[in-house]
Amino acid sequence: MAHEIHLDPWADLYATRMSNMKGSAIRAMMGSAEIPGMIALAGGLPNTKPIGLDDVVRATRETMKAEGGTALQYGSSEGHKGLKRHIIKLMAEEGVTVDYDDFILTQGSQQALDLVARTFIDVGNRIIVEAPSYVGALQATSGYQPDYLQIRMDDDGMVVDELAVALKKLGPRSAKFIYVVPNFHNPAGVTLPLERRKRLIELAREYELLIFEDNPYGRLRYEGEDIPSLRSMDENVMYTSTFSKIFSPGMRIGWIIAPHPILDKIVIGKQASDLCSSNFAQMVLEHYFDRNLWQKNIEQLRDVYRSRRDAMIAALEEFFPEGTSWTKPAGGFFLWATLPEYLDSSEMLAEAIENKVSYVPGNAFYADGSGAHHMRLAFCYEDEEKITEAIKRLGKVIKGQMALAKSLLIKE
Template sequence: MYHDRYAARAFSMKESAVRALFAVANRPEVVSLAGGMPNIADLPLDIVGDAVRDMIQSAAGPRALQYGSGQGEQMLREQICEVMAEEGIRAHPDDVTVTVGSQQGLDLLTKIFCDPGDVILAEAPSYVGALSTFSSYQAEVVHVEMDDHGLVPERLREAVVTLAAQGKRVKFLYTIPNYSNPSGITQTLERRKAILEVAKETGLLIVEDNPYGLLDLEGGRLPAIRSMEHEQVIYLGSFSKTFSPGIRVGWVLAPHAVREKLVLAQEAATLSPPTFSQYVVSTYLRVHDWRQQITVFRDMYRERRDAMLAALPDYMPVGTTWTHPLGGFFVWLTLPEGIDSQAMLPRAVTNRVAYTPGTAFYADGLGARNIRLSYCYPTPERIREGVRRLGEVLNRESQLNRTFGVRHAGPHFGLAELNTPQPNQE
């Protein structure tokens, strides 16, 4: 009855590989290393609760419960500029548009820039939520190679030139330069400058997605790409990782002309981003030492990351490699030849551990030999146990390959140059 009535874009919509795992991964007996769910256990809920109660009972209460501006509340946009200043960005509140998480910001940008068949460049691998958004607007994703320094500028230039010669319209480059989801890789300062130079040479617009930028775990926080260029970089930010994902408040920093279109798109989508959520975030930023709170989060995530990096060499089979994230939530594994992460997932769940197969992070079928592991939510003890269980499954798969011969696991891009094989017991 409905099939013939759907718009063509509806057939491009696919279930998120991460969301599909939730029903299984949330079972208490399963150690989930799959989803990138922030751990808010260290958030001072008593302080937040008291502040929100006081706000509601104050003169601001009626305003917080009313319709708001399509661009977002002025006081929050001013505070967002203070947050972005931590990464070297000088911005004016007028150029900030508040969104329902940075995911909506990405959706609005794709809506206003992309027609069906337009091309979006994205690093390989790339964020699964972004790929879903691009697909829903019938855009073509072309991946650009990464190495241990991030996106490779030469490959970016080649992609832009080749696609132009084919008569295709490249609308923008999508990149997560800090602690990328899923690879955990960080673009070096030199690489950021080189990528920006390519963008200037070719007229390429950059969409910089930076949800993890303040969660550096080894110091040496790098300036955002947007801090180096105002007109050619659109910046996405979020409070989901540094405050609360349930509040669903993000933002887009864009040049004035783009901001006007974003506000129109926002008004068409939601009338206005939720005013109450904005007042909650604004109150939190005003009454709590949010910079110190980020330090608390960083210490907590560092402990979890270190637990995972310590467990991997103890339990992974020979031939497995992985990245060493300097921040964020994720480690990216490349598996031994012949192991297919998607095919192996049911056996891992049977062994009470969950992960996200690498194929979720490519638009072109790559990633069969890759796994994204998340260390942000489980305790260090659970992380080690989850890695142990995963190691059992991988060692069994490796044993089968040795017994019956290596099975082809499909094409992959493993970032192998990022790692050295770790000494291991079988």
């Protein structure tokens, strides 16, 4: 049957902002996970296995008993106090003292990213991001059409000295905010050391800039000591985190801490967006967290993820060719591999998918679309055996591409 080509009859109606918004490469890749035999190193799907389903049923029953119809009603835009109580405790463990009105609950951290973007960015405003940066943050901000200033990353996260050089030229208040993921970066897998954190805070103060700290993975550390958050060093830092990685992304609950005048604006944005987050989900989470079960879950998660990370690094050492390198994450979900500059991982993807292995090409994580000789490899989802097999297959694909590129060079 011949395929008809359907042109979008509404193409001339869309806002210009839609032309800047790319569908997330990762969501697109999720589809490939359904192909039989595919080993998915693309999406960062958390492992929800340690969660006792009976415990969730119990928390749900307790919610209905204790809250009754309230759980089925609209809630406050700022979030349910019962759950906020747990977040206050979580933040205190990270050295951050907050009260109920210092933060609001959101639909995951992703909504916090969108709300901060809509609160601050007018067309053409500068925002400062890491290069590479979390693709969901690029997606959330791109609709507001900012001008991105990318700051390079190395094995210790954002190269803050390069930010200092840029700011010296640009001067004070030259960007709306600096977005950073200091712990176990997505996609780079690296962590910003204390000295760089202090320097970043100093720079933000000197140049009167806001920092927006995104910390979904901080509790998934597999070795070493925790490093103080940026928010614990300065109360002007905006901070978001989420229940997605320490419990379940299905709940869609995160939070954002910000100075009060900013938070007031963010709440208005949230009301416009969804009125409030799900009262029901917040209350079930509250009852689940009342029993402290999550701490045991997270210990199990750390063991599982650590072992998968180790399997991936061992396989990379065995199967990836000379001329490639990768980061060694101390936590989180992702490892960042670097190929020779002449290779393009987005062009290579089709061959990888044919060989039943998926990853996310590096250029998805750069505001300017560069970075194609990198790839993000997620070690959170597949087990050790599958990870080893996937890296073996990928190593073969890369070796083939390197050989092809060399033979073409010789011919020229």
